[in-house]
Amino acid sequence: MSAGRIKQVLSALGFAAMAFAMVPAAASADDAKPAATEAAYVPKGIPAPAGSVFKTLFSGYQFRSADTRAMQDDDFSNPGMLSVEAATSEWSHVDGEAGKSCASCHADPAKTMHGVGTHYPRWNKVLERPVTLEQQINLCRTNNMKAKPWAFNSENLTNMTTFVRYQSRGLPVAVKVDGPMSVWFDKGKSLYYQRIGQLDMACSNCHEKYYGKHIRADLLSQGQTNDFPTYRLKSQHLVPVEKRFQGCMAKVRAKPYKIFSDNMIALEVYTAWRGNGLPVETPGVRN
Amino acid sequence: MSVPRLRVPKTAKKGEVITIKSLIEHPMESGFRKGPDGKMVPRMIINKFTASFNGKQFFGANIQPSVSANPYIEFDAKIDADGTFDFAWTDDKGVVTKAQAKITVAAA
Amino acid sequence: MLTDLSRRSALKATGLVAGASILPALPALAAPDTVAVAMDAIKKLTGGKEPVKGKIKLNLPQIAENGNTVPLGVTVDSPMTVDSHVEEITVFVTKNPLPIAIAFLFTPESGKAEASTHIRLAGTQDVIAVAKMSDGTFCIDTKNCKVTIGGCGG
Known part of the structure; x- marks a missing residue:
C-alpha cells in the first residue's frame, strides 16, 4: 500500500478530517462503552403514515447526544443559522441580466417560501423529471433572473437551500411520489435495497435493519433527510443531502453516484418519502 | 467575514444581569491541519473578542485554535443604565469585525 | 487457537x-508531552500559587459526540463586586497541541462570572479551568471528556 493510498484510507475513515491530525485520539479499552451516560434518553418517534416501511419514524435528531440536540435547538448556538442569516441578505441581492433578486418574485420569504421545503424533490412539468430544491433554486436563477447557476455544494447554493427549507421548519415532510414520480420512486427504492461497493452494503442494511444500534461509537439513524442541509460537527459546515449520500457510498467503498444524476435524484426522492411526516428541522446539527 | 449573530435583550431592569449570545462565521483554521495537497494549512483564527458597554470593556476573550469553527461565545452583563453595546472580533490578520446593540432600562 | x-x-x-x-x-x-506543557502553563498563570477546588464549576460533556465541537461552560461563585470579582477564567486542554483553549476576561460589570463556548478536543483528555480572583487567589476545576471515534464519518 502506497503512502498516498494509506492516506486515502485513513481519510475515508474520517481521521484526516480531525481538527488536530497531529494528535489522533488514543484508542483505549474505555472507548468500547461510549453511550453509557446517554442510556437514559429514549428516542422519541412519531407514528409512521400508512404504507411506510417503518412503524415509527425517528428523526436523526433522536439519535444524537443531549449536547448536540441542545446545539440544534438553540438558534444562537446552532452554527447552521449563520447560513440562514447569510442567505437572508442574498434573498434581495439583485443578480443576473434580468436585474432581479429572489425577492422580486417572492417578496416575503416567510410567507412565499412557507411549506416549499417540505415537498422537494418535486415533479417539474417542463423538464418532465423531478428536481431537487438545489436545482429549483438554480432554475430560478437561470430562467427568471438570467443569472449564472450556483455550483453544487457552494456556500451560496447551500446557504440558499438551507434558507428556503428553514422557512418550513416544523412542517411535516410531504414529498409526492404518485403519478409520473412513481417511476422515480420505484427506481429509488430498488437503489435503496441494492448492495453496492466493496463492503457490499445497501442503505437498508444500516438505516432500516440496524437503526438505533451502534456502529462503533456512533448510533445509526433511520437515514432520514428532514434536517438537510445539516450542520455536521465533523466537517464544521452545512452539508447538502446528496453530498451526504456520496459520503455513505464512499464509506461502503462504492463509487458514489454523480450529483444530480438520475440515480442520485431517484434515491433522494425515495429517501425523502421514507421520512414523510417528520418535521423539517433545517438547519439540523448532526455528528 | 459575515454579519455576526447576536442575542441581546432590548430591555432590562436596572441592576439586572442579562445573558448575551454571539456567533460569528469563521473557519478557525488551527494551523495544525493538512490540506488536500498534503501541506499544512496556515493558521487563521479569530484570536480576540471584546464586549464593551458605553465605551467600557466589561468582557473579553483571548481565543486560541482550540476554539471550534464559527466561534460561539455566551456571557453576561450587568445593566445599570441605557446604553450601547460594542462587540469586536479580531482575526490573525488584524481585521476587526464589529457589531452594535442597544438596550434600555425599563421602569421596574 | x-x-x-x-x-x-x-x-x-x-x-x-x-x-x-x-x-x-x-x-x-x-509528540511533546502536552500534559506537562499544560501543567507548566497553569503554573505560569498562578505564579506557583496552589489553586483551590470548589467555587468554580466547569461544565463539559463526559462523552463528546465529536471532538470538533464540544460545548463548554464555566461558572464561578463570586459576588462580582469591585472588591471581590473574577478577573479571568482560563481553560486548559491537556492533549491538544496548544495548552490553552480560551481565556475569558471579566470585570464587575460582567455581573456574573459565567461564560460558554464550543471547543475542539483532539482526543479523550482532561480539561482544566482556572479562575483568577481579584484578591490574587486562584480556583480550579478539572473534567475529563471522552472523545468517541465516530462510526461512519461519511
Whole structure:
C-alpha cells in the first residue's frame, strides 16, 4: 500500500478530517462503552403514515447526544443559522441580466417560501423529471433572473437551500411520489435495497435493519433527510443531502453516484418519502 | 467575514444581569491541519473578542485554535443604565469585525 | 487457537510482532508531552500559587459526540463586586497541541462570572479551568471528556 493510498484510507475513515491530525485520539479499552451516560434518553418517534416501511419514524435528531440536540435547538448556538442569516441578505441581492433578486418574485420569504421545503424533490412539468430544491433554486436563477447557476455544494447554493427549507421548519415532510414520480420512486427504492461497493452494503442494511444500534461509537439513524442541509460537527459546515449520500457510498467503498444524476435524484426522492411526516428541522446539527 | 449573530435583550431592569449570545462565521483554521495537497494549512483564527458597554470593556476573550469553527461565545452583563453595546472580533490578520446593540432600562 | 498460534509465529518470523510491541511507545517519543506543557502553563498563570477546588464549576460533556465541537461552560461563585470579582477564567486542554483553549476576561460589570463556548478536543483528555480572583487567589476545576471515534464519518 502506497503512502498516498494509506492516506486515502485513513481519510475515508474520517481521521484526516480531525481538527488536530497531529494528535489522533488514543484508542483505549474505555472507548468500547461510549453511550453509557446517554442510556437514559429514549428516542422519541412519531407514528409512521400508512404504507411506510417503518412503524415509527425517528428523526436523526433522536439519535444524537443531549449536547448536540441542545446545539440544534438553540438558534444562537446552532452554527447552521449563520447560513440562514447569510442567505437572508442574498434573498434581495439583485443578480443576473434580468436585474432581479429572489425577492422580486417572492417578496416575503416567510410567507412565499412557507411549506416549499417540505415537498422537494418535486415533479417539474417542463423538464418532465423531478428536481431537487438545489436545482429549483438554480432554475430560478437561470430562467427568471438570467443569472449564472450556483455550483453544487457552494456556500451560496447551500446557504440558499438551507434558507428556503428553514422557512418550513416544523412542517411535516410531504414529498409526492404518485403519478409520473412513481417511476422515480420505484427506481429509488430498488437503489435503496441494492448492495453496492466493496463492503457490499445497501442503505437498508444500516438505516432500516440496524437503526438505533451502534456502529462503533456512533448510533445509526433511520437515514432520514428532514434536517438537510445539516450542520455536521465533523466537517464544521452545512452539508447538502446528496453530498451526504456520496459520503455513505464512499464509506461502503462504492463509487458514489454523480450529483444530480438520475440515480442520485431517484434515491433522494425515495429517501425523502421514507421520512414523510417528520418535521423539517433545517438547519439540523448532526455528528 | 459575515454579519455576526447576536442575542441581546432590548430591555432590562436596572441592576439586572442579562445573558448575551454571539456567533460569528469563521473557519478557525488551527494551523495544525493538512490540506488536500498534503501541506499544512496556515493558521487563521479569530484570536480576540471584546464586549464593551458605553465605551467600557466589561468582557473579553483571548481565543486560541482550540476554539471550534464559527466561534460561539455566551456571557453576561450587568445593566445599570441605557446604553450601547460594542462587540469586536479580531482575526490573525488584524481585521476587526464589529457589531452594535442597544438596550434600555425599563421602569421596574 | 491453532491458527492463531501459527499466525503469531508467522508474524514473529517476519518481525511484525516485535515491531508492534514498540509501536505504542512511539507517540510518546515523537509528540511533546502536552500534559506537562499544560501543567507548566497553569503554573505560569498562578505564579506557583496552589489553586483551590470548589467555587468554580466547569461544565463539559463526559462523552463528546465529536471532538470538533464540544460545548463548554464555566461558572464561578463570586459576588462580582469591585472588591471581590473574577478577573479571568482560563481553560486548559491537556492533549491538544496548544495548552490553552480560551481565556475569558471579566470585570464587575460582567455581573456574573459565567461564560460558554464550543471547543475542539483532539482526543479523550482532561480539561482544566482556572479562575483568577481579584484578591490574587486562584480556583480550579478539572473534567475529563471522552472523545468517541465516530462510526461512519461519511
